[in-house]
Amino acid sequence: MSRKVWYQRVLYIVLVGLVIYTIYAVYSYMDSAIPDRIHMVVNEEGTFEFGLPVEAQLSSLSEEVVFSGESNIPSHEIVLNLSDEFSVFSEKTGTYDLKLKLFGILPFKDIKVNVVEEEQVIPCGFQVGIYLETDGVMVVGTARMADTEGKVVEPAAERIRSGDYITAVDGTVISSKDDLISCVKNCNGDALTLTVKRNGESLEESLYPVEVEDGEYKLGIWVRDDAQGIGTMTYLKADGSFGALGHGVSDVDTGKLLESSGGKLYPAKILSIIKGEAGSPGGLSGIIEYQESHVLGTVETNCEQGIYGTASEELYDLCEDYCCDAYMDIAFKQEVELGAAQVRCEIDGVIRDYQIQITKIDNSPGNVNKGMEIRVVDEVLLQETNGIVQGMSGSPILQNGKLIGAVTHVFVNDSTKGYGIFIENMLEN
Numbered sequence: 001m002s003r004k005v006w007y008q009r010v011l012y013i014v015l016v017g018l019v020i021y022t023i024y025a026v027y028s029y030m031d032s033a034i035p036d037r038i039h040m041v042v043n044e045e046g047t048f049e050f051g052l053p054v055e056a057q058l059s060s061l062s063e064e065v066v067f068s069g070e071s072n073i074p075s076h077e078i079v080l081n082l083s084d085e086f087s088v089f090s091e092k093t094g095t096y097d098l099k100l101k102l103f104g105i106l107p108f109k110d111i112k113v114n115v116v117e118e119e120q121v122i123p124c125g126f127q128v129g130i131y132l133e134t135d136g137v138m139v140v141g142t143a144r145m146a147d148t149e150g151k152v153v154e155p156a157a158e159r160i161r162s163g164d165y166i167t168a169v170d171g172t173v174i175s176s177k178d179d180l181i182s183c184v185k186n187c188n189g190d191a192l193t194l195t196v197k198r199n200g201e202s203l204e205e206s207l208y209p210v211e212v213e214d215g216e217y218k219l220g221i222w223v224r225d226d227a228q229g230i231g232t233m234t235y236l237k238a239d240g241s242f243g244a245l246g247h248g249v250s251d252v253d254t255g256k257l258l259e260s261s262g263g264k265l266y267p268a269k270i271l272s273i274i275k276g277e278a279g280s281p282g283g284l285s286g287i288i289e290y291q292e293s294h295v296l297g298t299v300e301t302n303c304e305q306g307i308y309g310t311a312s313e314e315l316y317d318l319c320e321d322y323c324c325d326a327y328m329d330i331a332f333k334q335e336v337e338l339g340a341a342q343v344r345c346e347i348d349g350v351i352r353d354y355q356i357q358i359t360k361i362d363n364s365p366g367n368v369n370k371g372m373e374i375r376v377v378d379e380v381l382l383q384e385t386n387g388i389v390q391g392m393s394g395s396p397i398l399q400n401g402k403l404i405g406a407v408t409h410v411f412v413n414d415s416t417k418g419y420g421i422f423i424e425n426m427l428e429n
Contacts, residue, residue, distance in 0.1 A: 030054070030108075032364035034082070034100065037112040039332040039424045044118075045087040048334050052082035057104040062096045065089070065113060079104055090115040119427070120327040122319055123396035123403045124233035125344035125351050127270055128296060129288030130307065132249055132263035136167035136197065137180055137223040140253040145220055147210050156221045159205050161198065163254045166223065168195035175261070176225045184209050184217050192219070197259070227251065227258055230268045230286055232345060232394035234406045234426065236311055236319060238327070242297060243429070245306040245394040246406035246421040247369045263299035263307075265315070266290055273347065275386040276415025284391030304368055305426050306394065306406075322351045331402035333371065333422045336361055341374070341399040343407060345392055347384050353398060354378035359417075369408040372397070372420040387416035397423075 033050055040046030057079050058067065067078055067088045080086050090096070090113070098111040142156040160166075168174060169183040170193050183192065187209050194205050209217035231245045244265075248257045267289045276282030296318065297311040319325040324344070338361065342353040360373035374397070376387040385392075388410040395407040397420050404423055411417040 032362070032366075034109065035111065035333070035363040036109065036365045037114065038088075038334065039114045039116060040088060040090070041118045042093050042115050043089075043091055045089045046332070046334065047085055047087050049085045050082045054082050055103055056080065056082050056108070057099075057101040058086070059099045059101075060096060064092045064094065065096045065098070065115075088113060093117060118329070119237075120329055121235040121237050121403060122325055123235055123328055123344055123398060124319060124322075124324055125396050126233055126318065126322050126324070126346040127230050127268045127284065127286065127391060128233050128244065129266035129268040129290070130227075130229055130231050130244075130249065130263065130299070131266065131288075131290070132227045132258060132260040132299060132302060132307075133175070134165065134225050134227070135259045135261040136165040136174060137177055137225045138251060138254075138258070139164040139166065139221055140224055140251065141222040143220045143222060145210060145212055145218060148213060153210055154220055155207050155210050156219055159207060160194070160196065160219075160221055163198070163251075163256045165197040165259055166194050166221075167197055167202075169193070171195075177223055180221075180223060184219055187217055189217060224251065224253075227260075228288065230270075230284060230288065230391050231307075232392055232407075233265075233315075234306065234394045234396055235403065235423075236315065240311055241308065242311045242315065243306050243308050243426045246408040246426060247306060247393060248304050249302050249307060257304065258302055260299070260302040263302075263309075265296040265299065265309070265311075267294050267296060267318070270346070270349070270391075273385055274389065275384075276389050276410060277386065278413050278415075281410045281412055282385065282389035282415060284389060286391075301429060303429055305421065305429050306369075308429050322346070324351045328398075329402045330423050330427065331399065331404045332424050333361075333363060335402070336372065336399065336404050336422065341397055341404070343374070343376070343381075343392075343395050343397055345381075345395040345407075347381070352380075354381040356397070358397075358399070358420075368425055369421040370419040371422045371425065372405055374407070374418055374420050376416045376418075382416065385415075387414075388418040389415065 093115050096113045100108045102108045144154040191206050191208050233244045236242050268286050270284050270286040272285045274282045296315040299307050299309040301308040341356050341358050343356050344353050355378040357375045397405040405420045408421050409419040
C-alpha cells in the first residue's frame with residue numbers, strides 16, 4: 001500500500017468519525033434541550049420555547065390537549081421552529097403524550113404533559129433535625145478477626161458486600177444492630193442464613209460465625225441501622241405533607257442512597273457556622289432536640305429528590321413562629337428565568353430571603369437535582385457563610401413571587417456557587 005493511499009484511508013476514517021461524533025453531539029444537545037416531561041396548570045396556557053433552530057411537527061393524540069404557534073390558532077398538530085414560542089392548553093387534568101418529529105418526518109421523542117390543578121405551598125427555609133431508620137441493617141464493610149486458635153479469618157468476605165441490607169436472620173426479621181448481635185450471640189456456632197437485599201433483589205447467604213478469644217461469636221460485618229443530620233425544610237402543603245433537602249440522604253461510608261423504613265423530624269438549633277472555602281464546603285453546626293414530645297413530623301420516603309412525609313401541628317406552628325407561614329404559588333421549569341432570584345434560609349435564628357443569580361438552566365432528565373446553577377450575590381449571606389454551606393440543602397429558591405426550586409449542592413471549589421432542583425421535580429413525589 002502506498003503512503004498516499006494510507007493517508008487517504010486515515011483521513012476517510014477521521015472524517016467518518018467526526019461526522020458520527022457531530023451527529024451524536026447534536027442529538028445529545030437537542031435531547032437535553034427538549035424536556036421529557038412538562039408540567040402546566042389546567043385551564044391555563046403553558047408557554048414553552050426550546051431555543052433550537054430546527055423545524056418540527058408537534059402533535060397530540062388526545063383531544064384534551066391543544067396548542068398554538070405563531071398563528072395562535074389552536075389545533076392538535078402544529079409545525080413550528082423550535083426556537084419560537086408556542087403554547088399548550090388543556091381543560092382537563094391528567095398526563096398526555098406529545099409526539100415530536102424533526103422536519104415533520106423523523107420521530108424524535110415523546111413528551112409527557114402533566115396537567116395539574118393550581119397549587120400553593122408554604123416555602124419554609126428553617127433547619128430541622130432528620131433521623132432515618134434503615135430498612136434492616138446496612139452493611140458498611142467487613143472485617144478480619146482472629147479465632148480461638150489465632151488464625152486470622154474474614155467469614156463475610158466476598159459473601160456480604162458494602163451497601164447490602166440484612167433484613168432477616170434464619171427467617172427472623174431484624175431492624176437494628178442489636179437484633180443482629182443477639183442472633184449471632186445465640187447461634188452456638190451454627191451457620192446463620194442471612195436474608196440480604198442487594199440492588200433491589202433479595203438473596204440468602206449462609207455464614208458460619210467465628211468464635212473469638214473472649215468466647216463470643218462474630219460475623220465480621222460492620223453495620224449501621226440509622227442516619228441523622230441537619231437539613232432545611234423546603235415546603236409544607238395544606239394537606240399536611242412536606243418535602244425537604246432536594247436530594248436524598250446517602251450513607252456517609254458507601255455514598256449510596258439510604259434505603260429507609262421511615263424516620264422522624266425534630267427541631268434543630270444552629271450553634272455555629274463553618275464558612276465555605278475552596279476545597280471545603282463548610283457547614284452549619286448545631287444540636288437536634290430528639291425528645292418525642294418535639295417530633296415535627298414523620299419521614300416516609302427518602303429518594304433522589306429529597307425526603308417526604310407527614311407534618312405534625314408543631315411543624316406548622318414553627319412556620320408561624322418564623323413568620324414564614326404564608327402560602328405561595330409554585331412555578332414550573334418553563335417559567336424559571338436566568339437572572340435575579342432569592343434563596344430563603346435561616347442563618348442566625350431568623351428566616352430571610354437572600355439575593356442570588358440563576359446562571360444556568362438545564363432541562364435534561366439526567367440532572368434531576370441539578371436543574372439550575374446558582375450564585376450567591378447577597379453581601380450579608382456572603383459575609384456570614386461565604387455562600388452555600390452544608391445544611392442549606394433544601395433552602396427554597398424564589399423568583400417573581402413564586403417558589404421555583406431548592407438548593408441541593410455547593411461547588412466544592414467555589415462556595416458562592418451551587419445547584420438547585422426545580423420544585424416540579426420535588427413535587428412529583
